Amino acid sequence: MKILKWIKRLGMLLFLIFVLLLITGFVFEKISRAKAEQMKADGQFAEVDQHRMHYLKEGTGGPTVVFETAFDPAGHLQWYHIQKNLPKTYTTFSYDRSGILWSERGKNPKSGDKIAEELHALLEKSNAPKPYILVGHSFGGMLTRFFVKKYPQDVAGVILVDSQYPADDQYLSPELYKMVNQGLPGGFLKFANTFGAARLMFKNMFPAEPQYKYQNTIMPALLYKSADATLEEQDHMKSMKKEAAAINSFGSVPLYVLTAGDKTRYDNFIKDEKTKTEMLGAWAKMQKDLLNLSTDSKQIVLPTSGHYINQDQPKIIEDAVNQMVEKVSGK
Missing domain, CATH: 1.20.5 (Single alpha-helices involved in coiled-coils or other helix-helix interfaces)
Known part of the structure; x- marks a missing residue:
């Protein structure tokens, strides 16, 4: 007793x-x-469909290099250091999708078409010089398809940075497909966000290096805003992937495909060697297939980089951007 x-x-x-x-x-x-x-925003604001959206624009003249972020609550911060390092002889433009960081959520649905429409309106309102060179990482790479389809006359080039492949079910076994697409635990993260745990969990999302001190300060501070919008994008991911898969041609728009090649990049979350080998092989095939989006495409494989090339080897992205600017400018 x-x-x-x-x-x-x-x-x-x-x-x-x-x-x-x-x-x-x-x-x-x-x-x-x-x-x-x-906290004071580092960029500017414009009203799009009755809500304010935040963007960071630097440089002058065309073309404008437009950065699209991955499925990520860090918004434009993922491109911040790269944007600061690029020349000011042309315009660079990064932004926060609706509901992320300093951008208000608004009422538009989280669909590929609406995200493209909001970005295009934001570019117009910010007077970003045309044409545009789109640079998209992961999920952001998939989103470029919607923009190219809706505004082909404004797009001069595309750079995909280890881009998501929308029809990944064609290359992955059912088991691996389920693993890759299981997503974040939405209910738990919303609970953690309410009681202060989420900001601690994502405190060091960027590398613990001096150049990322700003990002590691801002991102967790504003996570309470970004988390819900990011999870909302996850809720619509399946439909967006299906729609993106149907957009399979950029015509002759110049395309660079930057691909992560570090064979250890899945070690932390895939322990089974057979499954890991399958994932590496499937990703390589999907990245190769992205070249078929354009009749003018080339691939750059980075053997020592993981998925976040913008953190592992930002100089490669900077070089690719400069080369694309020269290519589309005819210099």
Whole structure:
């Protein structure tokens, strides 16, 4: 009887500690959000479909290099250091999709078409010089398909950075397809976001290096805004992939396909060697197939880079951008 009594007391104590932690986390989150509201945006704003969207534009003259971010709550911050390093002799443009970082969510659905329409309107309102060179990483690479389809006359070139392949079910076994497309645990992350745990989980999303100090400060501070919009994009990922798969040609628009080639990049989340080998082989085939989007395409494989090439080897992206600018400018 005494043992049961002590077990009940211990259980009650643990429950009270858990409740106290939740209350502490909730208060911490409220204070953190109030502080984040005082942070000054690093770019400018324009109104698109009755909501404000944030963008960072640098340089002058055309063409405009337009950066599209992956499925990622960091928004334009993923391109921040690259954009700062590029020449100012042409325009560079990064932005936060609706609901991410400093951009308001608005009322448009999270569809490929609407994301492209919002980006095009934002470019127009910011007076970004045409033509555009689209640079898309991962999910952002897939989103370029919608923009090219809707505004082909404005697109002079495309650079895909380890881009997502929308019809990945053609190359992956059912088991691997399920693993790759299982997504983030939305319910848990929303709970963690409410009680302050999410900002701690994503505190060091960027490398712990001096050049990323700014990103590692801003991204977790504004995660409470970005998390819901990112999860909403995940909810619509299946339909967006299906629609993107039907857009299979950029015509003769120049295309560079930058591909991660580090064979150890899946080691942290695929332990089975056979499955990992299958994933590496399938990704290589999908990246190769991306070349068929254009009649003027070339692939650049980076043997020592993981999926986030913009962090592992940003200089390669910078070089590719400069080469594309020269190519489309006829210099």
